[in-house]
Amino acid sequence: MGRPMADSTKIRRFARLLEQDSAVVWVINHQGVLVFVSGGCAAWLGIEGDQLIGRRSRAGTAVSDETADRLAACLSPPPGFERRGTASLRIQPPASKSHRPTPREVRYVRVGASDSAFTIGVAGLFDDRHEEPEIQDAVAIRQRLDLWRQKHSILGAIATIGETPAAKRVQRRIKVAGSVRTHLGIFQPPGGGGESIAIKLHQESAPGEPFIQIDGPLMDPELLDSALMPLLNRLSDSEKSLGTVLLKEISHTSVDSQRRLDSLLASFPDRLRLIAIADLRDQEIAYPTNSEDLIPRDEQTSGIIVPELMDRLDSVQVICQPLSRRVNDIHLIAGALLDRQQASGQSTAERISRPALDAMVNYPWPRNFSELEDAIIHACRTAVSESIRLEDLPLSIRSYRSPAPKNTIKPLPLDDALALHEQQLLTEAMEQAGGNRSEAARQLGISRSRLIRKLDQDSNREGRSST
Amino acid sequence: MTRPDSSSAALPTIQSIRWIISEPEDRWFYAVRRFCSDLTGDSVQHLVERCPAETNHPIIKDDSALVLLWEVNRGNLVDCLDQIIANSWALPNCLQMVACSEISSSQRLSLSQLQIGCFLSKPEELAKCEPILHGYFAKIGRLLN
Numbered sequence: 084m085g086r087p088m089a090d091s092t093k094i095r096r097f098a099r100l101l102e103q104d105s106a107v108v109w110v111i112n113h114q115g116v117l118v119f120v121s122g123g124c125a126a127w128l129g130i131e132g133d134q135l136i137g138r139r140s141r142a143g144t145a146v147s148d149e150t151a152d153r154l155a156a157c158l159s160p161p162p163g164f165e166r167r168g169t170a171s172l173r174i175q176p177p178a179s180k181s182h183r184p185t186p187r188e189v190r191y192v193r194v195g196a197s198d199s200a201f202t203i204g205v206a207g208l209f210d211d212r213h214e215e216p217e218i219q220d221a222v223a224i225r226q227r228l229d230l231w232r233q234k235h236s237i238l239g240a241i242a243t244i245g246e247t248p249a250a251k252r253v254q255r256r257i258k259v260a261g262s263v264r265t266h267l268g269i270f271q272p273p274g275g276g277g278e279s280i281a282i283k284l285h286q287e288s289a290p291g292e293p294f295i296q297i298d299g300p301l302m303d304p305e306l307l308d309s310a311l312m313p314l315l316n317r318l319s320d321s322e323k324s325l326g327t328v329l330l331k332e333i334s335h336t337s338v339d340s341q342r343r344l345d346s347l348l349a350s351f352p353d354r355l356r357l358i359a360i361a362d363l364r365d366q367e368i369a370y371p372t373n374s375e376d377l378i379p380r381d382e383q384t385s386g387i388i389v390p391e392l393m394d395r396l397d398s399v400q401v402i403c404q405p406l407s408r409r410v411n412d413i414h415l416i417a418g419a420l421l422d423r424q425q426a427s428g429q430s431t432a433e434r435i436s437r438p439a440l441d442a443m444v445n446y447p448w449p450r451n452f453s454e455l456e457d458a459i460i461h462a463c464r465t466a467v468s469e470s471i472r473l474e475d476l477p478l479s480i481r482s483y484r485s486p487a488p489k490n491t492i493k494p495l496p497l498d499d500a501l502a503l504h505e506q507q508l509l510t511e512a513m514e515q516a517g518g519n520r521s522e523a524a525r526q527l528g529i530s531r532s533r534l535i536r537k538l539d540q541d542s543n544r545e546g547r548s549s550t
Numbered sequence: 551m552t553r554p555d556s557s558s559a560a561l562p563t564i565q566s567i568r569w570i571i572s573e574p575e576d577r578w579f580y581a582v583r584r585f586c587s588d589l590t591g592d593s594v595q596h597l598v599e600r601c602p603a604e605t606n607h608p609i610i611k612d613d614s615a616l617v618l619l620w621e622v623n624r625g626n627l628v629d630c631l632d633q634i635i636a637n638s639w640a641l642p643n644c645l646q647m648v649a650c651s652e653i654s655s656s657q658r659l660s661l662s663q664l665q666i667g668c669f670l671s672k673p674e675e676l677a678k679c680e681p682i683l684h685g686y687f688a689k690i691g692r693l694l695n
Contacts, residue, residue, distance in 0.1 A: 228660060301668075306668065317655075
């Protein structure tokens with residue numbers, strides 16, 4: 084074992100040089116066949132060098148399950164090497180019963196003209212792999228964006244926790260939206276955490292798929308094309324590519340831009356998808372049965388969504404309610420935000436005091452989830468004890484006083500009030516007696532004829548009021 | 551073009567806009583100073599400041615109209631990315647722009663995931679920011695109201 088092998092006169096001189104050293108080197112010809120394996124390489128793999136010569140070494144699976152074929156396959160350069168001409172790889176050769184090779188860093192380089200080029204593989208201790216600026220940058224960018232998306236996913240989950248029917252409904256919609264890659268509409272009050280929910284849903288429904296975030300109100304059709312260019316190029320280059328547009332504030336996006344976006348979505352059906360966030364302002368957010376109910380009524384303040392896009396967003400919709408309608412969820416959301424601050428080492432406080440919670444429940448939260456998040460961050464910075472006190476909350480929250488309920492009920496005249504009360508008693512007695520007037524009169528302690536008179540008076544009064 | 555929120559209606563509420571330019575040299579600083587009034591007219595006052603590239607780009611707390619322009623190249627790409635992410639959390643209502651001519655398409659695609667108003671490659675392209683600034687003013691106007 085260990086004798087260098089060469090089957091080509093072109094590389095014999097090179098092989099003789101390597102005989103003098105234990106260098107781990109191998110050569111693959113332009114047909115993907117191993118033509119040289121150094122002694123060092125053979126020792127590393129735990130096999131006689133001449134058993135490998137002449138075997139195919141191409142990226143992918145081995146020609147057979149034979150140990151030599153598997154070892155030859157593991158020496159192949161990675162996909163894309165043909166184009167680049169150099170490559171770096173960490174190789175872990177397959178182990179046999181008697182030999183377990185250690186993983187090694189390998190560098191490949193192509194030598195010679197393309198139709199007869201050799202590929203030289205060298206294993207050793209290299210310290211250059213992570214110093215290529217582009218690779219280093221790509222790794223750093225990926226790490227940072229992963230963290231950023233993760234942070235959004237957590238916030239998206241916190242924004243929708245709760246036990247109220249509104250929260251449960253959103254949770255059910257999110258479960259559906261996260262399980263399927265389709266166009267998606269998120270309708271929320273301002274500051275409802277829509278961006279975080281959208282990124283969370285994108286991560287769940289299409290992990291790893293590139294997306295572009297677009298701030299709708301800033302775009303005209305030309306700028307939209309320019310902003311989407313990298314994604315559109317990618318979709319044009321390969322029919323297998325997919326991409327997502329995350330459009331913020333769709334209802335404040337110009338109609339022309341919305342139409343342009345619709346035509347782009349039509350150009351790449353099923354491959355380009357839209358996640359649109361619409362802010363619904365000053366509007367009762369009901370649970371609509373059809374998409375028309377979602378188009379804001381007041382176009383001056385809330386903008387419009389063109390029907391073509393609205394039809395696309397009909398696929399799946401997530402409709403978030405304002406915090407003022409999820410009062411019973413506020414303590415859960417605030418607690419989760421506090422836990423998050425604490426976990427990241429940005430809070431010494433561990434709980435929220437009762438007066439602080441009461442103030443939070445009492446406050447109307449016009450900026451919804453984002454305002455609650457800001458308030459908790461502020462409180463964590465201010466808190467000096469284990470508990471967030473009322474004084475730790477922002478001034479706007481702790482000083483808020485809910486307006487006194489207006490006495491809108493007009494007092495009734497005494498006779499009318501007495502008549503109304505009498506009518507209620509008569510109705511209850513008749514219901515309890517199953518419509519039997521004698522029994523009802525007995526229960527009320529009056530004569531049957533008096534009861535009949537009273538009932539007639541009531542029906543006459545109702546008839547007058549209805550006319 | 552039909553805009554749901556008329557930018558002209560929102561413009562009077564914005565009287566000044568602050569620009570923070572982060573770049574290794576002074577090219578974009580002077581370009582913004584030169585073209586900014588063309589973008590919005592004289593009714594809006596532009597405060598253009600440098601943010602030296604060698605500092606750690608402190609997050610500027612500001613509730614008014616704020617544009618951050620980052621000149622990104624291969625050398626400072628990751629640092630700028632950190633700052634863009636930090637600012638997108640701390641200042642969700644600021645407008646961030648990226649000036650870049652050297653970065654690759656995949657790097658630009660990565661940056662596009664973040665909230666970036668537009669990508670510019672040379673100072674002459676500042677003119678194309680006009681509709682973006684008007685849209686931004688309308689947005690800030692809505693928030694202030």
